[in-house]
Amino acid sequence: MTRVLMEGSEAMAKAAIAAGCRFFSGYPMTPFTETLEYFGKHLPDVGGVSINAESELEAIGMAWGALATGARAATGSTGQGLALMQESLSEITRAELPLVYFNMARGQGDYYQATRGGGHGDYRNIVLAPIDVNEAVELTQLAFYLADLWRNPVQIYGDYLLAHTNETVEISTMEFPPLPPKDWAVDGSLGGTGKSRNINPIGMSKLKHEIEPEAFWRRLHVKHKEIEQAEARYEEEFLEGAEMLVVAFGTVARFVRYVVREMRSEGIAVGYIRPITLWPFPYEAISNAAQNTQKVAVLEQNGGQMIDDVRLAVLGSAPVVALGGFSSDEAGFGIGPIHGTDNIRDRIEHGLAGQEVMP
């Protein structure tokens, strides 16, 4: 296998196809568009289907219908487009369909949307936040596995930088443990047998007029608790003896990790921890790390969203401070000074000195 230079969007789409994705539907929006383009160009080569949907609402509906047949299917957009898809995201979660969706967001301001969602009712989506293109290739393939394993939607939270950075990557199909057969998928074959299927997000089933809403919600709740126990992923460096711990995610974390390594080499006692899964959030890892530090800092590219989860993890055992803030180009695509080591170092030094950083 050879390594090739590829743009993040294309690498993720190629990784999705390598993972067996055979259906994609999307609506163009910067910086997600190139992901859609790649699927449109290359899915037909492997007998797949890519549809340039007329709207985000229709894009996610099409993916829903494809998933119901047992196919690996995906959609995506930016946070703006995903805002339009929220109703379907919550319903697909309750229909227990294994959707993978890309969020090539305009920065990190969609953390709440990704981890809490704007759909109705109790539901949770797994959220994977790659730090770079190489990790995105792996997490994209993991996303399809986790979606099938848990029969639950999985979001890949990227941004303009991830989508448009060229890196050398190696894309080959990854091996995962075997999955149960999709005996729930519709193909029409059980019609007239009395055992036909109903893929249903509202708890209705054949020959039962009454739904049992509490049992329905409780079953999903238990599954989501199991996911919380099993799937939290994170990366940590220099926790030993860290006076201040910096928590960051996604592409911003790449700069934070670089600066923390640099500062450590200079003997400055900072540590680094990065949630790879935004949900389930690595509460336990951050809680443990917070026991041995004087301060926990959160460096995110928004007005302060992930800091809520960090506070819930730390639960008062150390002060939690915000070092992040708004940072964008004039077009609003979320590329700004925070994607720079000088800027990050300045923020971390402010944190160490106990100085406030305005978002």
Next chain:
Amino acid sequence: MSSGSDILQTDAPPSQPAEKLCAFKPDLLLSEDHHLCPGCGEPIAVRMMLEAIKELECSRRAVGVIGIGCYTALTGIIDTDLVQALHGRAPSVATGTKRMLPNGLVYTLQGDGDMVNEGLQEVIHSAARGENITCILLNNGVFGETGGHMTASTVVGQRTKNTIDGRDAKEHGQPILISEMLAQLSGTAYVARCGVFNASQTVHTKRILRKAFQTQLDGKGFSFVEILTMCPTGWFVPVPEGPDYLENVLGSVHKLGELKCE
């Protein structure tokens, strides 16, 4: 029964004795019990659809994508594979299903509130794309499930809970005639409107459904059947007056007929 011919042979005695429609349960119906109101036309329309699927020998390849309305309650007794969609979104879901299941007979079942209000762009885009699916609209001109509110296909003068003195075009606008709108699109291969307000029209409805499904089986593109159904509860009329109200009030605006057959 399933000869497929529309012409009855009358030059010899029938090969089997006459049977009343209500005397037997179609094979694709799991139970005859349902929770819809007395006089509702939707179970009749759904029955005709299930009989049409069976007669075309598609029982083992049909997948229904169901909208949200009173008819959603019938999903418990429809014995074809089903995908429950959101209000208005069935045509997109059916698109994804059909693309991954090209040999399936994929149909949507939606009401006028679902299709003509909430999901209007879905059905128009799917039709324009020439998507090889069959969309079935159960049009009673009212939101039955919420208790009788105006939809985008409510006819002028019709009383609903939010047009209690009758729909006034000046205040509430004009109804959308969805079949006429879809027939204009070059992506549609078959468009027809029928109604279940009497026995002959009910039998005719099945014939139209068979033609629509056959259009899909022949790979000709988007097929559309609008079935006018009674909703005496939502119209505030006595049950026995439902069929006449449907024929005369809704039927005079949403006119019956085959609008397109390619």
